[in-house]
Amino acid sequence: MSIVTVQLGQCGNQTGHEVFSALCSDIRGTHGLCSKKENESYQDACKERFFCEEESGGTALKVLSGVQIWFLSMAARSGLWRYNSHSHFCQKQGSGNNWANGYSVHGPRHKEAIMNLVQKEAEKCDRLGGFFTIMSMAGGTGSGLGAFVTQCLRDAFPTSFILNHVIWPYGTGEVIVQNYNSVLTLSHLYHSSDALLVHENDVIHKICAQLMNIKQISFRDVNQVIAHQLGSVFQPTHTAGGGPGYSRNPLGDLMETLVPHPEFRVLGLRNIPQVPETSLAYSTFSWPGLIKHLRQMLIANAQMEEGIDWQVRPPQPGSSTPSTNKPLHFNTSIANLVILRGKDVHSVDLGSFQDPSLYTSWLNPQDAFNAWKTPRAFNKYEKSASLVSNSQFLLKPLDSIVGKAWNMFASKAYLHQYTKFGIQEEDFLDCFTTLEQVISSYTNL
Amino acid sequence: MEEGVVNEILQGPLRDVFDSKQLITDVSGSGNNWAVGHKIYGCQYRENIVEKLRKTAEHCDCLQCFFIIHSMGGGTGSGLGTFVLNLLEEEFPEVYRFVTSVYPSGEDDVITSPYNSVLAMKELNEHADCVLPIENESLFEIVNKIHQMINSGKLGSTVKQNSLVTSSAGSAKTLQEKPFDAMNNIVANLLLNLTSSARFEGSLNMDLNEISMNLVPFPRLHYLVSSLTPLYTLADVNVPSRRLDQMFSDAFSRDHQLIQADPKHSLYLACALLVRGNVQVSDLRRNIERLKPSLHFVSWNQEGWKTGLCSVPPVGHSHSLLALANNTCIKPTFIELKDRFMKLYKKKAHLHHYLQIDGMEQSCFSEAISSLSDLIEEYNELDATKDGPRIDPSRLKIAV
Numbered sequence: 001m002s003i004v005t006v007q008l009g010q011c012g013n014q015t016g017h018e019v020f021s022a023l024c025s026d027i028r029g030t031h032g033l034c035s036k037k038e039n040e041s042y043q044d045a046c047k048e049r050f051f052c053e054e055e056s057g058g059t060a061l062k063v064l065s066g067v068q069i070w071f072l073s074m075a076a077r078s079g080l081w082r083y084n085s086h087s088h089f090c091q092k093q094g095s096g097n098n099w100a101n102g103y104s105v106h107g108p109r110h111k112e113a114i115m116n117l118v119q120k121e122a123e124k125c126d127r128l129g130g131f132f133t134i135m136s137m138a139g140g141t142g143s144g145l146g147a148f149v150t151q152c153l154r155d156a157f158p159t160s161f162i163l164n165h166v167i168w169p170y171g172t173g174e175v176i177v178q179n180y181n182s183v184l185t186l187s188h189l190y191h192s193s194d195a196l197l198v199h200e201n202d203v204i205h206k207i208c209a210q211l212m213n214i215k216q217i218s219f220r221d222v223n224q225v226i227a228h229q230l231g232s233v234f235q236p237t238h239t240a241g242g243g244p245g246y247s248r249n250p251l252g253d254l255m256e257t258l259v260p261h262p263e264f265r266v267l268g269l270r271n272i273p274q275v276p277e278t279s280l281a282y283s284t285f286s287w288p289g290l291i292k293h294l295r296q297m298l299i300a301n302a303q304m305e306e307g308i309d310w311q312v313r314p315p316q317p318g319s320s321t322p323s324t325n326k327p328l329h330f331n332t333s334i335a336n337l338v339i340l341r342g343k344d345v346h347s348v349d350l351g352s353f354q355d356p357s358l359y360t361s362w363l364n365p366q367d368a369f370n371a372w373k374t375p376r377a378f379n380k381y382e383k384s385a386s387l388v389s390n391s392q393f394l395l396k397p398l399d400s401i402v403g404k405a406w407n408m409f410a411s412k413a414y415l416h417q418y419t420k421f422g423i424q425e426e427d428f429l430d431c432f433t434t435l436e437q438v439i440s441s442y443t444n445l
Numbered sequence: 446m447e448e449g450v451v452n453e454i455l456q457g458p459l460r461d462v463f464d465s466k467q468l469i470t471d472v473s474g475s476g477n478n479w480a481v482g483h484k485i486y487g488c489q490y491r492e493n494i495v496e497k498l499r500k501t502a503e504h505c506d507c508l509q510c511f512f513i514i515h516s517m518g519g520g521t522g523s524g525l526g527t528f529v530l531n532l533l534e535e536e537f538p539e540v541y542r543f544v545t546s547v548y549p550s551g552e553d554d555v556i557t558s559p560y561n562s563v564l565a566m567k568e569l570n571e572h573a574d575c576v577l578p579i580e581n582e583s584l585f586e587i588v589n590k591i592h593q594m595i596n597s598g599k600l601g602s603t604v605k606q607n608s609l610v611t612s613s614a615g616s617a618k619t620l621q622e623k624p625f626d627a628m629n630n631i632v633a634n635l636l637l638n639l640t641s642s643a644r645f646e647g648s649l650n651m652d653l654n655e656i657s658m659n660l661v662p663f664p665r666l667h668y669l670v671s672s673l674t675p676l677y678t679l680a681d682v683n684v685p686s687r688r689l690d691q692m693f694s695d696a697f698s699r700d701h702q703l704i705q706a707d708p709k710h711s712l713y714l715a716c717a718l719l720v721r722g723n724v725q726v727s728d729l730r731r732n733i734e735r736l737k738p739s740l741h742f743v744s745w746n747q748e749g750w751k752t753g754l755c756s757v758p759p760v761g762h763s764h765s766l767l768a769l770a771n772n773t774c775i776k777p778t779f780i781e782l783k784d785r786f787m788k789l790y791k792k793k794a795h796l797h798h799y800l801q802i803d804g805m806e807q808s809c810f811s812e813a814i815s816s817l818s819d820l821i822e823e824y825n826e827l828d829a830t831k832d833g834p835r836i837d838p839s840r841l842k843i844a845v
């Protein structure tokens with residue numbers, strides 16, 4: 001099944017660009033550590049999802065179904081891949097960091113053109129596996145136009161899966177009204193999207209600084225880490241009971257394992273190990289070590305494998321009122337998915353993730369935890385472990401964003417910029433209500 | 446208007462840049478009289494101006510904003526300039542209007558400059574989206590500082606001869622005359638940096654409409670204090686990080702502001718940093734973290750920073766920074782203006798020159814001064830919150 005990717009705004013396009021580069025260099029790479037047959041099967045599966053061969057017979061891969069919405073069209077930096085030349089929607093005027101402008105003005109104005117493009121791309125797929133959008137929520141286009149387009153996708157394709165990859169901005173401003181834009185985006189996406197997969201700039205920045213040892217971190221560095229993490233989820237995998245061969249329905253599988261309840265749709269992502277490329281050849285990792293770290297990262301809500309708080313423990317079993325007895329800082333999960341890639345993957349014991357105390361009481365731990373294992377190594381890492389988690393990972397950041405936005409809203413600052421494009425105070429209040437509800441639901445897990 | 450001035454430009458090295466069909470001239474200026482510029486020339490040339498604007502606008506694929514560049518103290522720039530501002534709002538209501546206004550300093554040689562400025566302020570309050578005030582005093586001090594650097598060879602550094610700021614100063618000019626060319630050059634750099642994201646690529650673009658969106662929290666508070674660094678080049682092109690951080694510190698110092706103000710000791714409503722050159726997001730973040738503790742931000746915008754990264758540096762520099770702040774430090778400028786106005790107005794000095802113009806009445810003056818007073822009051826109210834306790838409003842409660 002093929003996935004239609006929709007990249008919106010500067011962040012969406014710059015990140016999307018790195019994602020395709022990462023996918024492509026991975027399948028072209030020679031570090032698969034598996035049999036030739038396995039490798040070919042992997043390449044084919046990846047291509048089915050994202051790429052098609054060039055008609056002219058060149059070696060570059062062409063993105064199968066993707067729409068890029070931005071005022072600049074980006075040519076791929078290497079010769080390994082390229083976008084389809086007709087899949088670009090050019091937005092002459094930006095949205096000025098104004099969510100209302102993106103949603104209420106550019107959205108309706110360009111709806112027909114954009115949806116025509118999407119329809120064309122969707123038709124290219126033999127079987128449509130769903131939509132994957134990449135956007136930031138701080139600006140105006142990715143956030144506002146992104147929310148509008150997601151809604152249109154939901155209306156036009158009511159039975160398709162929609163996964164929104166949303167990038168959360170640095171806490172100390174990239175955009176002054178980022179908290180307003182974030183609140184408006186998240187609340188709207190909650191109504192039309194199936195799940196939100198989140199990356200936070202602050203977290204990725206720390207990974208670049210502390211793990212990757214990059215001295216002068218650029219947005220390209222940040223986007224490359226994000227692309228690596230996304231690649232580790234979206235490259236082909238064998239699902240648990242799926243039989244031989246690679247899974248044909250990645251988005252569907254993801255939703256099934258991680259979003260059992262519509263109220264809980266916010267997914268966090270962790271990937272280890274992350275080391276500078278120059279150190280890769282000299283680093284070795286053991287699966288038990290990786291799994292132990294990953295589990296503790298989940299429990300203690302650690303953002304990376306350094307600085308984990310090992311003191312945090314799950315609550316003792318047998319307590320009568322688990323929610324009040326839960327120790328502070330313990331991260332309760334609804335559902336978790338661990339994806340393992342590389343050498344000796346089938347020997348890994350993941351029993352520690354099935355501990356019922358990690359999860360809320362209303363789901364069977366057997367259902368709440370899933371694992372996908374693939375012997376084909378990813379992106380030159382001999383072993384790579386990813387965790388996609390529907391848990392309280394993002395509760396604190398979400399609460400912080402809503403708090404700051406509310407603070408600003410109470411003083412009515414900047415509201416005139418939104419009302420002039422048709423977003424009124426009542427609309428803001430509705431959005432705040434939606435998100436406070438989400439915060440409350442996750443808090444009471 | 447003034448033929449003399451326009452003709453001089455048309456004979457200069459940039460004559461081909463300007464389309465002669467787009468020029469409107471008249472023999473004399475407005476005699477430093479806002480009323481002449483606004484009411485007389487306004488009415489007289491209205492159609493001509495509208496036609497030329499429409500023609501230029503039609504050439505644009507996508508019209509984003511208008512820049513008005515003028516002074517406040519004279520007659521044409523101030524009077525006719527604000528008339529054109531009104532026109533733009535009527536004819537192109539959705540296009541942003543950015544105004545770069547040169548405010549008169551205390552020892553301005555135009556006696557009626559307070560009147561002209563206050564009358565123009567009312568128009569700016571009501572019809573501009575964003576105003577960047579500039580004061581000649583600040584520009585003069587900056588140019589002086591650069592000359593001192595060149596002459597004394599301070600810091601052991603040599604100033605590149607072709608660096609933009611000093612190139613048109615020319616060593617022939619003495620410091621006794623006001624070096625207007627060099628001063629104007631600084632304002633030109635301001636506008637270049639402001640529009641750099643629209644002209645060049647970068648990893649975090651900052652459009653002009655984003656500036657208005659992020660820096661104007663309330664419609665009337667749209668006056669932005671600007672500062673530029675560096676103001677001189679160093680021969681050493683491979684600038685290590687320490688120098689880069691120095692650039693950020695300089696942007697917040699009193700000496701680099703383009704008006705006589707000290708933002709560090711007043712209240713920030715919002716701040717934007719537009720960086721050009723080989724500067725990455727980590728450099729930005731590091732410096733914001735470093736400078737934040739010494740700055741006072743309003744309670745509802747404690748982390749209010751707008752940032753932009755443009756890859757292409759200005760000519761002759763390896764990187765540069767433009768800081769735009771919506772800060773209450775602009776209040777003293779307005780208060781002084783009001784005081785100078787009142788000094789003349791109380792005595793009704795020179796009023797007859799204005800009132801004899803068709804369309805001008807006493808009420809124009811009283812409305813103008815009242816508009817300025819209201820603006821000052823808004824800044825006062827914000828300042829009052831500066832050192833008070835911070836009370837966060839309580840959040841919405843959800844029934845579980």
